Amino acid sequence: MGTAISSSTRQGKGAERNAFSGSARRQIRTELAAWFRANGRDLPWRRTTDAYAVLVSEFMCQQTQVATVVDYYERWMRAFPAVRSLAEADEQAVLGHWQGLGYYSRARNLHRAARMVMERHDGEIPADPVLLKALPGVGDYTAAAVMAFAFDRPAAVVDANVARVLARLCDYREPIDSARGKAFLHDAAAGLQAGRGGAREFNSALMELGAIICKPRTPLCPECPIRDACRTRAPEALPIKRARPVVTMVTERRAFISDGERVFLAQSSARWRGMWMLPEVDEPGALGHVEIYPITRYRVRMEVVRMRPPEDGTLRAFPLAALDAVPIPSPHRRVIRALATAGRSMHRAA
Numbered sequence: 304m305g306t307a308i309s310s311s312t313r314q315g316k317g318a319e320r321n322a323f324s325g326s327a328r329r330q331i332r333t334e335l336a337a338w339f340r341a342n343g344r345d346l347p348w349r350r351t352t353d354a355y356a357v358l359v360s361e362f363m364c365q366q367t368q369v370a371t372v373v374d375y376y377e378r379w380m381r382a383f384p385a386v387r388s389l390a391e392a393d394e395q396a397v398l399g400h401w402q403g404l405g406y407y408s409r410a411r412n413l414h415r416a417a418r419m420v421m422e423r424h425d426g427e428i429p430a431d432p433v434l435l436k437a438l439p440g441v442g443d444y445t446a447a448a449v450m451a452f453a454f455d456r457p458a459a460v461v462d463a464n465v466a467r468v469l470a471r472l473c474d475y476r477e478p479i480d481s482a483r484g485k486a487f488l489h490d491a492a493a494g495l496q497a498g499r500g501g502a503r504e505f506n507s508a509l510m511e512l513g514a515i516i517c518k519p520r521t522p523l524c525p526e527c528p529i530r531d532a533c534r535t536r537a538p539e540a541l542p543i544k545r546a547r548p549v550v551t552m553v554t555e556r557r558a559f560i561s562d563g564e565r566v567f568l569a570q571s572s573a574r575w576r577g578m579w580m581l582p583e584v585d586e587p588g589a590l591g592h593v594e595i596y597p598i599t600r601y602r603v604r605m606e607v608v609r610m611r612p613p614e615d616g617t618l619r620a621f622p623l624a625a626l627d628a629v630p631i632p633s634p635h636r637r638v639i640r641a642l643a644t645a646g647r648s649m650h651r652a653a
């Protein structure tokens with residue numbers, strides 16, 4: 304077990320009570336592995352043990368569904384096939400390849416991590432959880448994933464799918480998102496693994512079981528390879544989570560400024576730093592569009608007004624036909640597409 308990932312001080316109190324015997328653990332591993340070899344999805348990052356490729360896939364899969372990530376991952380690996388090519392890319396190109404995935408801090412952190420790997424580790428992703436966690440954007444989970452999937456070292460890789468499987472398998476009836484719950488899951492995941500070897504397959508299989516069999520609302524227990532070991536009698540009621548924070552509604556007003564050929568955008572220095580967005584305005588104007596989108600615990604109502612091109616040069620004009628290459632947050636891109644298309648229709652009708 305990697306030193307930074309496993310720690311006896313993190314032992315959840317219920318872990319010992321819920322521990323499986325040695326033969327039960329072996330049985331679970333054997334059944335899971337056989338099932339995974341026959342049923343695991345062929346995902347591109349499962350075909351490689353290249354640590355950089357694993358790191359990219361892990362950054363992308365944070366907060367984004369696997370089915371969405373596949374295309375982005377393949378395009379990214381064509382554009383930046385190695386740590387060096389990513390480290391040498393400029394930020395606009397990096398953000399451009401990320402656009403559509405959202406949560407752009409992930410792209411910036413991955414970019415900074417690549418530069419740090421070049422500077423500190425001679426271009427090699429370190430096989431050490433402490434050094435991995437010193438990289439921007441790499442926490443316990445991502446470090447564990449790289450250790451297991453790239454280096455095949457035992458590590459507790461507990462994502463949402465694995466957490467659900469373990470809570471049900473162990474019939475864990477406390478909130479899994481509390482410190483105690485997280486410690487319990489970590490120990491349960493670590494405790495099920497073999498001492499050495501097989502971490503890649505075991506963690507992939509557990510994750511896959513959560514994704515396609517032990518589903519959140521409708522677990523397919525009759526098809527489950529580890530149903531004999533599973534302790535819950537009410538899988539739909541697990542896992543238990545703490546109450547969610549209340550979603551807050553906020554309104555922002557932005558301007559769609561276009562002369563029919565170009566759109567005028569402002570560069571963000573805040574949440575979407577470095578990306579190009581519809582400029583924020585205070586003035587009233589004819590409402591052209593309303594876009595509602597979620598950000599963390601907020602729900603943003605973006606009211607978009609049409610305005611004339613400015614004369615003070617504070618905004619940059621981009622040709623509408625070339626916007627694919629410009630890093631623009633998805634909600635803003637959707638508004639531009641909708642209003643540019645509506646504008647063209649109006650011009651044609653006239």
Ligand code: SF4
Pocket residue numbers: 468471472516517518522523524527528529530533534535538
């Ligand atoms: S038996 Fe059902 S609840 Fe238990 S791990 Fe399998 S799918 Fe999940």
